[in-house]
Amino acid sequence: MKQSVGRPAPGNGARVSAPLLDPSVRRVALVRLRVGLGDLLCSGPALRLLRAARPDLHVTLVTWAEMAPVVERLGGVDELLAFPGAEGVPERPPDPAGWAPFVAAATARRFDLALQVYGDRPAANRVTAALGARLVGGFAPTGWDPPAGTGHLHLRYPVHLHEAQRHLRLFAHLGLSEAAAPPLHFPIGVDDEAAAAALLARHGLVPGHYAVLHPGASAATRRWPAARYAAVGDALAADGLAVVVTGVAGERDVAAAVVAAMRTPAVDLTGATGLGGLAALLRDAAVLVGNDTGSAHLAAAVGGRSVTVFLPGDPVRWAHGGPRHRALAADVPCAPCPHLVCPIDFRCADSVRPADVLAAARELVP
The missing domain is CATH 3.40.50.2000 (Glycogen Phosphorylase B;)
Structure with a gap:
């Protein structure tokens, strides 16, 4: 597959009302293509909420390899799948030679669910769709419509919320309760x-x-x-x-x-x-x-x-x-x-x- 991917192919959007609580969903990919410390720290409450609700889930965070030291401390993440960059994702120049191995590595993991948790850019939805997951969802950017049959797996990007609340809102849309959301946290060893x-x-x-x-x-x-x-x-x-x-x-x-x-x-x-x-x-x-x-x-x-x-x-x-x-x-x-x-x-x-x-x-x- 070329590094510059096209519009997302529809995932298998068979109706799953609360995919994050569905026992058939065991392997989840979260596409978070940011390079900032604050970006990842603001993802932490939702990640820990997910781990508390579903300790059996294997959670893969798709992000840049350089963020590994932060990801290791976040809690709620089992592995980092290094992202090689893609057209429309501005954080780093893409590495075209790395795209095919990246997609192969993602496909081999046989994700049950892949979620775009990056933000308001359709390019991130294209990356998410390319992972080969059985179900594909996450944030629906402004002006972008989910593929037919997958609307229930997407949440229109909530522009006017705090970054941490956006992720909690998405996970609530997909089955979790925001009531017990933990605060921001960073472990000091x-x-x-x-x-x-x-x-x-x-x-x-x-x-x-x-x-x-x-x-x-x-x-x-x-x-x-x-x-x-x-x-x-x-x-x-x-x-x-x-x-x-x-x-x-x-x-x-x-x-x-x-x-x-x-x-x-x-x-x-x-x-x-x-x-x-x-x-x-x-x-x-x-x-x-x-x-x-x-x-x-x-x-x-x-x-x-x-x-x-x-x-x-x-x-x-x-x-x-x-x-x-x-x-x-x-x-x-x-x-x-x-x-x-x-x-x-x-x-x-x-x-x-x-x-x-x-x-x-x-x-x-x-």
Whole structure:
């Protein structure tokens, strides 16, 4: 089969009213073609709900191989089937040579049910249909209609729900109850605790007495300016908190700009933590101030406190509620928007004031 697949072939849509509870459904593929930490963390509650309801199910997550370290910690997933990319899936360029082996590996697993849990893109439905499952369903993107006879296996993509709630809503549509939905969760292991404790000791940091700034993000339009982070950092330092700057190794320049703009010293731990170590660091922080990116979701998943700055991002979809979290969104007519590069003047960055972010952080600091 060519890598660029056509419209989904109809699966065997023989009426199954609640496929996730049907005992004949034993092997399930979930097509989640995202590369973000937050994307997968927001899938976690639905995955754990499914595992609690059907511990006998073998669940395969179809996603990018690089997400394995996150998938291993999610719970509710038995294996990862590496996705080679496909036309219409923008996260990574497709690998045409990998498509036939991928389809062969999927077909060999003889899935009873394959679900598109990616989002609002028909390309993901084409990938889902190509897995050869007996039943095919999941999200029905805007403007896309399910193949005849499979409408009951699909849910029109719920645009105006939080990302975690979308997955719970789909699974409820397919037979589960949302009433017992677990919260976001990320397990922190013994090795993670030891690594974080050593890092804190090395830099003289005390749990509960430091603030974390996370100024990086995958897209430039999601990065609140360094000078504004520096202003917040200086004010928190004046309040008596140590200031830590975090990020992945590729964000060292972004972090360095914040540190250089601060009048007070900061501890730059960019690239110095593993995923579990970062989780422990965020859990024990007085507060995290960051962009709409994975660190905010990680803080929520480990019970930390967070202030998240939303520029083009949609807080309805991505902000976490509750007393330990605050979201500040751009107050401009063009937000939210999908742009990775602003086509005008990045006015959303100017609309979020350091004074407001600082006030939100101070509300959360114990």
